[in-house]
Amino acid sequence: MTVNRRDFVVAASAAGVGLLANRAVAEVGGTSADSHAGKKAFDDRIAFGAWINDVRTEPLPFASWPPDVLDDVAEQSIVRTIDLQSQAGYNMFDMFGLFAAWGWPIDIVSAASDGRDARVRRIVKAAHDRGIKLVYGLGVYSWGFDKIIQHDARVKGPNPHAMCASKDESWEWQKKIIDFILQYDFDGYHLEASDLGRCTCETCMKRWPVQATYYNDVTARCADYIRQRAPDKYIAAITISWADWNGGFTEEDKSNLVELSKKVDSIFDQGHHGQYVKQPDRKAFIERLHCKFGTSAGFWVYPPFRCHRQRWFLPYTQRTGAHIKELYADGGRSTLFYQGPVTNPGAEVNIAFGGKIMSNVERDVNDVLSEVLDELYQPKNASAHKTLCDTFQLAEDAYFNNMNYDADGIHLKGLPDYPGPGELHIGFGIGLAGGTSAVPVYLLEPNLVDEGRRCYAKGLEVCLKNICDIENQVGAAERMQRLKSSIYCALDDVITIAYARETSPKS
Ligand SMILES: [Zn+2]
Structure with missing residues (x-):
């Protein structure tokens, strides 16, 4: 006879054995590799920052987006979030901004000065101690190059945020940054080429008239270089803004992605406005790929950094749960699940839910929510537990x-x-x-x-x-x-x- 999680919790709570229930939960929700044996789990259960202060437990009222401050609060917030991720079953944490946001300094190395080097190393260690791999969010020709573009006219095109992809000098700068990050013990790279647009100079437009092809080529260039320098690093290619949100990927875009899939571990079609690969076509597309495929779970809240952490209450476990199950059924094995401040009750529950449902997609979504609320809130009786759910x-x-x-x-x-x-x-x-x-x-x-x-x-x-x-x-x-x-x-x-x-x- 199978007793489902909700029946067990209700029976255990009614019998006044809450401690026993919590112990059973710890066994069910364990994070060791063994705990996923025989279960339908995503391979890449990735918590996505997205930026280092998106998980900050206090607001930053006077900063500008994306705040790249790495102070005590930022560090503590990141570690506190990793604790929750580890308990929930994630195996990676992917963040932007540990060293720079809009602009790496010209000498690159001073990005790690003023104690930042030690903080980053502590964060990497905290993640590893908790069984979480740390993935570095890396801008590809854009995101992080503003100061370099201002400094070096050779890499400058019409876009102040994107280096010209046709110039050898741009590639030299990109390699310098990858080499710098490789000195740290990060476990992988999130390659993002397109969030701030591309170079639209005459040479680039002639060479890459199709937008997705441009992004695909520069991403592949970085993936090849990282593979050559550090073959064991996880590499994720992110396709945000590669295509028109309504039209999605063309057949040409898809065929190019199949080629890119030989060079990376996962390709992500996150879905800021729905997916570029429409659901009816997804299974067939995933079967063509040589790497894993994933989304950002169908829906997420991007948290504001300026206002009070309890300003909004938006749990979305039903929606993301349904999406994750469908994605798995279509062959998806990676998810970039957005995080948020754990001091926001909706964000905290969404994070815990995401880790658990990715760890076993066959579980009932209500059952997982019920377990999360039992663990976090410790209701003293079955009625209070039901009211929370x-x-x-x-x-x-x-x-x-x-x-x-x-x-x-x-x-x-x-x-x-x-x-x-x-x-x-x-x-x-x-x-x-x-x-x-x-x-x-x-x-x-x-x-x-x-x-x-x-x-x-x-x-x-x-x-x-x-x-x-x-x-x-x-x-x-x-x-x-x-x-x-x-x-x-x-x-x-x-x-x-x-x-x-x-x-x-x-x-
Ligand atoms: Zn150009």
């Missing part, structure tokens, strides 16, 4: 079921040119407050309109009532206060917007 599911439904989608279910009505998120931005700073805090754009059009905001507020009201009812029935008191605070903040924002819209003079 209901609250996280309700919060997800209350937001996502009320987004203003067109009848096709793919495009938001107010954003017909792009498939819907993908990547959801929570908030942006505005000049009114010197860029500090953030406007909660996720509650505004095109994501929610009046009716959606009304329904979301009603949903959050029920979530808040639930949490108040069981406040004293969980072991993790501090975490419970963060949860309450997070639901409160989201509700404050949505009713403020709704009231402002209702009372503003109509023209």
Whole structure:
């Protein structure tokens, strides 16, 4: 007889043997290689930063994006996140910005000065001690080259953020940076060529009239060099912005990716606005590849760095769980699962859920959520545990079921040119407050309109009532206060917007 996880937790809690239940959970959710034997697990269960301060447990109100500060709080936040990743079953952590964001210094080496070298080495060791491989997020001809482009006219094209791919000197700079990073004990490279665009000089346009071909070639160039210098490093090729979000990859793009797949370990079609490889074509495409294939789990929140960490409450375990199962069934074996501050209760649960579902895709998504909430909140009875599960599911439904989608279910009505998120931005700073805090754009059009905001507020009201009812029935008191605070903040924002819209003079 098979007892599923939820039945077991309820029975164990009812019998007052919470400790036993937690021990059983630790055995089920273990992170050793053996714990995945015989289970349908992703090979690359990658936590994706994306930037070093996206997991920061405190806000950075006066910084600009992406903040590259690596101080005590940043280091502690990263290690705390690695702890959670390790418990949840991830095996890699991929981050941008450990040494530079927009611009490496001209001498390269001073990127590691002022104690940064020691901090980076401590972070690498902390990851390895916890069974997590560390992957370095590397810009390919762009991201990190602004100062070099300003300094060396030979690599300059029309794009201030992208070196000219036709110039030998650009390649020399790229190699210098790879060589520098290779001195550290990173386990792999995330190669990203396209987020800031390409070089559009006459020579580059003539040589690579097709955008994806340009990105493919420069990525392959770096992959070959890393393979030659350090054959055991994991190499991931990221295809963000390689193609049109509606049209996706052409047959030519796909054939070129098959060639690239001979040089890298994984190719990622992350899906900021849905995937470039549409789902009906995905299985056949994956079968053509010589490497693994992955996405970013179908949906994620990109956390704002300026505002309060409990400002939003967006668990999305149902959506990502369903996507991850479909991806696995199509042959996908890699996922770049976005992280966030673990002091945000929705982000914390999403992170833990992601690691567990990637470790065994056959598990029921509700069962995994139930286990995560049991471990994190330590409910003292079955009723409180059920209320927690209901609250996280309700919060997800209350937001996502009320987004203003067109009848096709793919495009938001107010954003017909792009498939819907993908990547959801929570908030942006505005000049009114010197860029500090953030406007909660996720509650505004095109994501929610009046009716959606009304329904979301009603949903959050029920979530808040639930949490108040069981406040004293969980072991993790501090975490419970963060949860309450997070639901409160989201509700404050949505009713403020709704009231402002209702009372503003109509023209
Ligand atoms: Zn060029």
